[in-house]
Amino acid sequence: MRKIFSYIFLLLLISFSAGAASLPVIPYPAQVEEKAGVYDASRGYDILVSDSTFVQDAVYLCGRFRELGLTSRVIVGADREAPVVIRRNNKITDKEGYTLDISRKSISIEAAEAAGVFYAAQTLLQLLENCAELPCVDITDAPRYAWRGYMRDDARHFTGVESVKQLIDLMARYKLNRFHWHLTDAQGWRVEIKKYPLLTEIGAIGSHSDPDAPRAYYTQDDIREIVDYAARRHVMIIPEIDMPGHAAAANRAYPEFNGGGEGIFPDFTFNPGKEGTYGYLSDILAEVAGLFPGPYMHIGGDEVAYGINAWKTDPDVLALMEREGFTDVRQCERYFMNRMIAQVASLGKTLIGWDELIDLDVDPTTNIMWWRHDKPQYLTRSLDAGYTTVMCPRKPLYFDFVQHDSHTVGRIWDGFCPLDSVYAFPDPLFASLGVTPEQQSHISGMQANAWSELLHTPERVDFMTWPRLCALAESAWTLPGNKNFADFEKRLDYSYDLFDRLGIYYFDHRSPSRVSEPAGPVIKKKTRESETNYRD
Secondary structure (H helix, E strand, C coil), X not given: CHHHHHHHHHHHHHHXXXXXXXXXXXXXXXXXEEEEEECCHHHCCCEEECCHHHHHHHHHHHHHXXXXXXXXXXXXXXXXXXXXXXXXXXXXXXXXXXXXXXXXXCEEEEECCHXXXXXXXXXXXXXXXXXXXXXXXXXXXXXXXXXXXXXXXXXXXXXXXHHHHHHHHHHHHCCCCXXXXXXXXXXXXXXXXXXXXXXXXXXXXXXXXXXXXXXXXXXXXXXXXXXXXXXXXXXXXXXXXXXXXXXXXXXXXXHHHEEEEECCEEEEEECCCCHHHHHHHHHHHHHHHHHCCCCXXXXXXXXXXXXXXXXXXXXXXXXXXXXXXXXXXXXXXXXXXXXXXXXXXXXXXXXXXXXXXXXXXXXCCCEEEECCCCCCHHHHHHHHCCCEEEECCHHHHECCECCCCCCCXXXXXXXCCCHHHHHHCCHHHHHHHCCCHHHHCCEEEEEEEECCCCCCXXXXXXXXXXXXXXXXXXXXXXXXXXXXHHHHHHHHHHHHHHHHHHCCCCCCCCCCCCCCCCCCCXXXXXXXXXXXXXXX
């Protein structure tokens, strides 16, 4: 009898585990109540919206319905009827939260803000795409983290407008809402600055694999187009203009602001001792601020040590040190960063920088990105100091690290970054460090970073990004108690089908040998000064 009860209990447990997360949706919602029946598709997909705030997202949903071959129109008004209804519900406290109620005769979306409507639409669209019939279900949902991001490095290898738009579409599908855009570095300057045209006439020449590659950059009109495209999908773009290091491309264009470097990193820094440097960079940031309406601006602040020794003999830096009473060039770095933080603030932006800024005791309003996984003390220091912090440690969230032990093109340092490690993050880290709820309250979220030294073709970009970005999306949105990697793997099959339809060259973790690893770049011989890989 005991064996029979044990067997029944095992069946129930298996049944519960299999059914606990059965909707084919990524990321998985907070609360799901499945009901009997399916939506009567003969009722159609016309959308009624009475709140003007939600009209844009209703139009978006209508367009997506039509892409799926469904007849749909948007009806605006309070006293009308339609099978799909979008309503405001101010009792929903999370601005990205929503409810989605699908019954046999109607589909109801409720949210307090437009972002919630949009994310309800993403859930509904995934169900339509992945289910033979639309199941009846009640969903109540909101994200774990407000910051759910991805960083693309266009400085080392340029990707272009259409590639960025496709990325934004896929980010929106998986409810990712922060696109961190690394636009400047030693290898290339990729954003047009009207006041300083040489930044793109000279600084945009070259890439990591070919220092003489034809210039490539985004015009200001390109950026406005992309920013608007992203905003309509509730993706905020955060530009990064790296300083005072990673400046070689800019210094090729305007060498008068060059602070020098050392060894294989020549021309690595801007010069903190020249007053003209601050006016130059302030002009640049002002133009960038005008292109990106979001509240954040990222100015790097990392790895200055690769060029800081050059400051020790620079006459302008030495004059600054004497004038300010400094005894160490690191004080010049703090001086530089605090001036640029003030400039960013004057533009109405909140500054974001890499975790090296913690050593500089920068303004407490600064947002910190913790990236050095081998220095977890910088995460706890950031949280203890009260800095709003985004987690993006190299392990497991650098997507230029290989994702399988058979792969050889990419970084393999202190291990690699497989799908399951991305999915598990961040809770094992919290447990190992003893991160308290108070400390966690300063974490705004997490993002993956894809440095592009070895991501030189669309195939390599896709192969290193997917499906790991799906795992990050679920980890950033879904509460820990609702995460189940085995179930996630099953739901991932639908994403693989999507990638096949879109022609995305993804890594198939189900059968690692099915899709071959793309070759890495052939590094061409340098015919002029250029730099290599720092962020390892």
